[in-house]
Amino acid sequence: MKFRDMTIGKKLTVLLLGAGAAAVLISCIIFYVMTTAHFRQSYEEGITGLAQVIARNCEASLAFRIPEDAERVLASLSVNSSVKYAVVRDQAGNIFALYGTPPGGDTQKPDDPSDKTVPGFLKVSRNITVGGTVIGSLTLFDDMRAISRNRLFALSMMLLVVLISLGLASLLISYMQRLIAEPILSLASSARQISQQQDYSLRAEKQGNDEVGQLVDSFNAMIGKIEKRNAELFESEKRFHTLVDQAVDAFFLFDPQGVIIDVNQQACASLGYSRQELLSGMTLSDIEPGGRDGELQQKPWADLRPFAPITCESLHQRKDNTHFPVEIRMGLQEISGHSFIMGLARDISERREAEHEKQKLEIQLQQAQKMEAVGHLAGGVAHDFNNMLQVIIGCGSLLDMQIENNSPLRSLVIQILNSAEKSADLTRQLLAFSRKQVISPKQTDLNRLIRGIEKLLMRLIGEDIEFKTLLSERNLTVTVDPGQIEQVLMNLCTNARDAMPRGGQLSVSTEIVQLGEDYIAANIIEKPGLYAMVAVTDSGQGMDEATRQKIFDPFFTTKEIGKGTGLGLSMAYGIVKQHNGHISVYSEPGRGTTFRVYLPLTEAAAEGVKTVAVAGPKGGTETILVAEDNDEVRGLMHSVLEGFGYTVVAAVDGENAINRFDEFAGSIQLVILDVIMPKKSGKEVYDHIKEIRPDMKILFTSGYTADVINTRGVLEENMDFISKPVTPHDLLAKIREMLDRNSLD
């Protein structure tokens, strides 16, 4: 194992023990050497000293040649048991006195005065002197057991020291390990814990102010920064995620195979799926029409390249299989080796609608501009023409006055005048159409106005046509130019007359109506409120849809060339519009036509109306069958009735009405029938119902005024009728009245 990789404890152990051991060893060796050397030296000195003493004590003995005394002295060596052999020799080397046994056994001959050194024995010799003269020598042999003992002692001490040192070193090491390694290990453990738990609010504990303490500080600072950065990242991610999730457009993230990986809230909402459903393995094909059936022809995302987003239009299919148009922007991204495709889808149905609307408005604008241009032209021409006409008429009149009654020239003059008059009429109409005529509005009672021109109208329409007026009892005061309104009425009657070449009926009726928001929404009027309505109904040939659309166009006429100018209705339209009113037409081929003119009531009249206004319409909970072929009218009635609590069964034509009635026969309490419907007429439905439920309450509606229908034999006298367009108020009041009117009768 490399030294670097050992634990700090082991490192410390190795280093400390190594160093310690070396130090201890060196010390011990030195100690040993010095001790033993010192001891040996001392010992030798001691033995030498001993020899000295003994030699001194043998001086007399040797001098006086009395060996016994020397021997006695030598014998005292037995006390010091380490001296094994001692010999006193005289100057000749002869043995004088002996002690002990010579070491070395046989090799040592006592007679040999050389006293060779024997290994393992300390040999000490001393001269014996008397009076400054050497008279002999003393030689001792010491077995040095003390030295051995001392060496042993020194070694033991060494060993003891080593052991103690080792022991201390171990303690020191373990303490140092704790001191050093523990803070480090604690830091490592903190780091691991933080990393595992991903909890960056934790901090490592600082245990001291040393290098490790500094490390802990740095570490904690770093963790603090990570924590802060994580918080910032989290905030940022949350922010962006919220941005995407709550974006107005639908956001999709999908893989190159088209499998949806992520979506935002708008994506779910626009498609009608839950987030779980969209992420359950659905692909983009699943949300395009035909995609589920595998009929999808192109996959625009299959050819995407990075950094080359594409924009395209498409359709998205909701969960309920309805479609809506979208504009999609898609881009390919590569993140960490994976490819993702991000798509943003914008619901452009509103935009489409707006585009359509714009187109329609543009067409209307063009139409209006066209009419304006024509009007200007016509007005210009008419003005000049009028002046010239005046001259013609003037001169003609003068001629008329100067020619005798029975002159043959007279008829010519009369023809001139007649034609001139007619031309004048024409120019007047043109001028009116071009709105160059000055209008002087004043408060006018419509009913009185109509009565005022009744005779004129009758003369206008001729004798073949039956004329009737049905005027409202209420006060219809409008702020209008009376002459212009008369003109309008005359034009309408002229038109009606022309529609009934073989005679018929013509009625003029008036009423007050309340026009609401729905009329504004349909671009009929600009201001809601109370209006005076004048209806001109004829029983003529009627007109089809295409003709009805163009009826107010200038110069549009269904008559042959030379008959009619096509300007009458345009003029009427212009006049009514000028008075902030509205004119509408209701007609069916072969069934006649009703023109309705709406003019705003003056405030005073409106106040008058309001004071007698009835209370708010009451609702109810009965079940009502509504049969009406016009979708919008039916829809309006349906929502009004339901809005006031009724249950509505709708039918779109006569046959449907019969079927629906049969279905719900038991629960229906009132039937609303349009008189004129496809497949079966209102009357036929009426007969069917009456057969099954003779007591059923039936309300007829029609665009024609009641009298016309009556006289054409559709309705009988006491059938309930309400004419279209129906104001919600009136409808509700009527049906409430009918429902409440029960078998009290």
Place this chain on the structure above:
Amino acid sequence: MSAVPLQRVSYAEQPSVREYELKAVYLYNFLQFVQWPESRRTVSKDGAMVIGIVGESPFGEALADLQADVRRSGMKPVRIIQYGPYQDHMDFGECHLLFVSQTEKGNFRRIIARLKDSPVLTVADTENFISAGGMINLVQSGGKIRWTINRAASDRAGLRLSAQLLTIAVRIVEGP
């Protein structure tokens, strides 16, 4: 020192050597093992010590031989003074050691008195010498020549005898 005369002598042969050769050596040795007071340490320039013999010398040539040996071997020189038989006017003051011969047995006390406790080592080899106030008396013991010591006498003279002399001594007497 004893190596010179004793070269001829081996360990076991002491008794057979002429008695007075040995005793001459003893006398010389005594000089080495006794400490004279400061005033008597050295008398002459060459540091020689003086041995006086009073009475008839039993030593014969032994002392002269000794003297020659000593001179030859460079040891501390010694002078011998033969006083002859005792006479009252004799002054032994220049001697370090005075050997009183057996022939002066009757004069032991007088000689001792004559010395008046001056620092002269008195040696004899006759009975009663110690009781007469003599300091060292040579005796035979166990085949060897030893001595008896009168310590009181030597103390009075201011002489210090080596402990070894005391050890070898056969007997140590404390008086007179």
